[in-house]
Each structure stands twice: as C-alpha cells, then as structure tokens.
Amino acid sequence: MTQKHISVLLNESIGLLNIKSEGIYVDCTLGRAGHSVEILKKLDKGHLYAIDQDLEAIKESEKKLNEVSSNFTILEGNFADIKAMLAIQGVKKVDGILYDLGVSSPQFDEGSRGFSYRFDATLDMRMDVNNNTLTAKKIVNNYDEKQLANIFFKYGDEKFSFAIAKNIIKAREVKEIDSTFELVDIIKKSLPQKVLKQKKHPAKKVFQALRVYVNNELEVLKKSLIQSLELLQKDGHLVVITFQSHEEKIIKDLFKAKTTNEQDKFLSKLPIAGLETKKEFELVIKKPVLPSEEELEYNRRSHSAKLWAIKKVG
Numbered sequence: 001m002t003q004k005h006i007s008v009l010l011n012e013s014i015g016l017l018n019i020k021s022e023g024i025y026v027d028c029t030l031g032r033a034g035h036s037v038e039i040l041k042k043l044d045k046g047h048l049y050a051i052d053q054d055l056e057a058i059k060e061s062e063k064k065l066n067e068v069s070s071n072f073t074i075l076e077g078n079f080a081d082i083k084a085m086l087a088i089q090g091v092k093k094v095d096g097i098l099y100d101l102g103v104s105s106p107q108f109d110e111g112s113r114g115f116s117y118r119f120d121a122t123l124d125m126r127m128d129v130n131n132n133t134l135t136a137k138k139i140v141n142n143y144d145e146k147q148l149a150n151i152f153f154k155y156g157d158e159k160f161s162f163a164i165a166k167n168i169i170k171a172r173e174v175k176e177i178d179s180t181f182e183l184v185d186i187i188k189k190s191l192p193q194k195v196l197k198q199k200k201h202p203a204k205k206v207f208q209a210l211r212v213y214v215n216n217e218l219e220v221l222k223k224s225l226i227q228s229l230e231l232l233q234k235d236g237h238l239v240v241i242t243f244q245s246h247e248e249k250i251i252k253d254l255f256k257a258k259t260t261n262e263q264d265k266f267l268s269k270l271p272i273a274g275l276e277t278k279k280e281f282e283l284v285i286k287k288p289v290l291p292s293e294e295e296l297e298y299n300r301r302s303h304s305a306k307l308w309a310i311k312k313v314g
Contacts, residue, residue: 007034008102008302009241012289014038016239016309022046023095026086026231028079028224033061035098040068046095048072049086051079053128078128080220083227093233099240101221101247102301103211115211117203120181125207125214136210140177145169155218155246156209164190164206180207208244218246225254229281232312237284240308248288251308258310259283284309 013035019025021044027036030052040048050065050072052058058074065072075085079099086094103115114124114136123137139151145165152161167190168177177183184203191202212218228238242248258281288306295302 006299006301007031008100008299008305009289009291009295009307010034010038012307013098013100013239013241014042016237016284016289016307017096017098018235018237018311019043020046020095024091024093025049026051026082026094026097026228027100028082028097028228029100030061030074031057031100033064035100036061036072037064037068039098040065040072043069043071046071049075049089049091049094051075051077051082051085053078053131055130078220079224082224083231086231092231094231094236095233096237096239097228097231099221099225099228101217101241102243102305114180115207117180117184117201117207120179122178123180123183123210125211127215132215134214136183136214137178139210139213140168140183141172151213152206152209154209155212156205156207157245158205158209160191160195166190183207212244212246218250221247222250222254225250229254229258229310229312234312234314237309237311242288242306242308243304248306255281255283255308255310278314280312280314281310282313284311 017025017039019039019042021042023043023046025039025043025046025048027039027048027050030036030050033050036048036050048071050061052061052074053076055076058076062074073089075089077085086092112121114121123135123140125136126132126134139148143151145162148165148168149161152158152164158164164187167186171177171182171186177186183206187203187206188196196202232238240251242251259279261279285308288308291299291302291305
C-alpha cells in the first residue's frame with residue numbers, strides 16, 4: 001500500500017514565504033502539492049506557478065489544486081530552467097519561491113520507479129523518465145570500480161564505498177544486476193556486522209548516492225537557486241527545505257556569499273559609524289528551522305529536514 005506523502009515543515013515554510021494575497025509565487029517542487037495547496041489558499045488575486053518533471057505527480061496535484069482555486073499554472077520540466085519557464089509565461093519577477101528537496105513518498109513507495117530499497121523493482125531512479133536516459137541500472141552495470149566508489153562516497157557518504165563497488169563488479173561478471181533487491185544483497189554482503197546491526201537500512205547511502213547522480217541533483221540545484229535569487233523582487237523570500245548534508249552545504253555557501261561582503265569586515269574596523277555597504281539579500285532566520293518533536297513523531301521522513309530562508313532587501 002502506498003504511503004500518503006506528508007509535507008515536511010509545512011506550516012513553518014509557508015510562514016517564512018511571507019505570502020501576500022496578490023503576490024506571485026513559485027513552488028519549484030510540486031510533488032503531491034502539499035505546499036502548493038497551502039500557498040494557493042492564501043492567494044486572492046495572486047498566482048502560483050508549480051514546477052515538476054514527474055507526470056504522475058502533475059496529474060495527481062492538478063486535481064488537488066483545482067479544488068482550492070484556479071489561480072495556478074503547472075509547468076512541466078526541471079527547475080534548473082526556472083527562469084526560462086517563467087519567462088515563457090511572461091513572468092520576470094516573483095514574490096516568493098519554495099524548494100522542498102525531499103523525494104515524495106509515492107516515488108519511494110511505488111515499486112516500478114526503483115527509488116526504494118524496500119521494494120523489488122528494476123533499478124531506475126529517474127525523476128524524468130521521458131528525457132533522462134541514464135538509469136541506476138546503467139551505472140551499476142557499466143561504471144568501473146573507481147567510478148562507482150566515488151559516486152557512493154561523494155553523494156552518499158558511504159565509508160565502505162570501495163568494498164561495495166568491488167562486490168558489484170564481481171556480481172555483474174556472473175549476471176547483470178537488474179533489480180533493487182539484487183543491489184541490496186550485494187551491499188549487505190559488503191558491510192561488516194556492526195553496520196548491518198544499526199537501525200538505518202544498510203543500502204540507504206548507496207541508493208541516495210545513485211539517485212542524486214542519476215538526476216544530477218546537486219548541479220541542478222545550484223543552477224536553479226542562482227536563477228531564483230535573480231527572480232526575486234524586493235522583499236521577496238526564497239525558502240528551501242533540505243534533507244542531505246550536500247544540499248545544506250550548497251545553501252550555506254550561497255546564502256553566505258549573498259549576505260556577506262568582505263569589504264564590510266574592513267569597514268567595521270574603522271572608527272566611523274554607518275560605513276557598511278548596501279546588501280542585496282539578508283537572512284530571514286539566523287539558523288535553520290528543525291522539525292518539532294510532534295512532527296518527528298508522526299512523520300519519520302522529517303528527521304533530517306532543515307528549513308532555510310533568505311530575502312531580497314536591495
């Protein structure tokens with residue numbers, strides 16, 4: 001049975017968007033419309049643009065949004081092209097943008113997509129099955145040992161990446177690795193008992209790494225975030241929910257670069273007041289917001305979530 005997707009940090013993220021009823025907002029990760037529905041409820045003369053490349057998610061979400069209002073447009077595609085997608089709609093500036101970087105529960109729970117180590121399915125993991133030809137199956141069966149180990153370590157922080165990669169090479173010499181469960185078995189055989197006894201699923205890091213690599217998630221995120229900051233008009237808010245350390249680093253580095261100025265450090269040492277340079281952006285919150293104890297209890301997928309926000313001031 002497919003688990004219902006529960007939007008993480010829902011109220012907190014909607015609050016940080018600082019929604020104006022006549023404003024223009026973008027949900028870069030429509031998914032199952034959890035956040036989009038709440039944004040749409042707050043719009044009167046405003047408009048919501050929601051982006052997704054998953055046709056199943058779009059079909060399901062369109063029905064939910066229509067029950068709330070008609071003030072929305074769903075854009076099919078990758079949020080790496082956010083600026084161009086909005087330009088086609090005649091939109092050059094917006095009041096707020098939201099990213100929820102977690103993979104939706106239906107994607108994990110639907111066996112045919114190959115995202116989950118909990119269901120036996122063909123190794124796929126593509127968000128965009130129509131335009132992306134690179135699958136997890138292709139990677140596992142064609143990349144060499146060093147390439148595989150690097151992917152597992154770089155995108156999944158897997159300490160036993162070389163042992164897993166080595167055993168993948170051995171296994172595919174006998175038979176092509178086709179399914180998620182076949183890969184899970186290889187991973188389990190590659191790990192020491194102390195790791196296998198831990199609460200976390202032994203295949204979690206490798207599956208995460210493959211999904212991130214297949215969909216080029218980190219580079220796509222960087223490209224999209226830069227465009228989003230350019231799209232914000234004055235007092236516009238950018239809100240991001242992250243789930244991985246790699247995503248966190250991208251957000252930290254970008255937000256720091258946009259809200260600090262090396263010249264300010266020099267000016268602050270001078271015995272003259274009011275010499276700070278004008279900043280274009282400032283942080284809405286100093287530290288990321290974490291899920292409440294209550295949310296952690298009813299939504300297990302919220303455990304690694306962190307909420308970040310920045311606004312345009314200049």
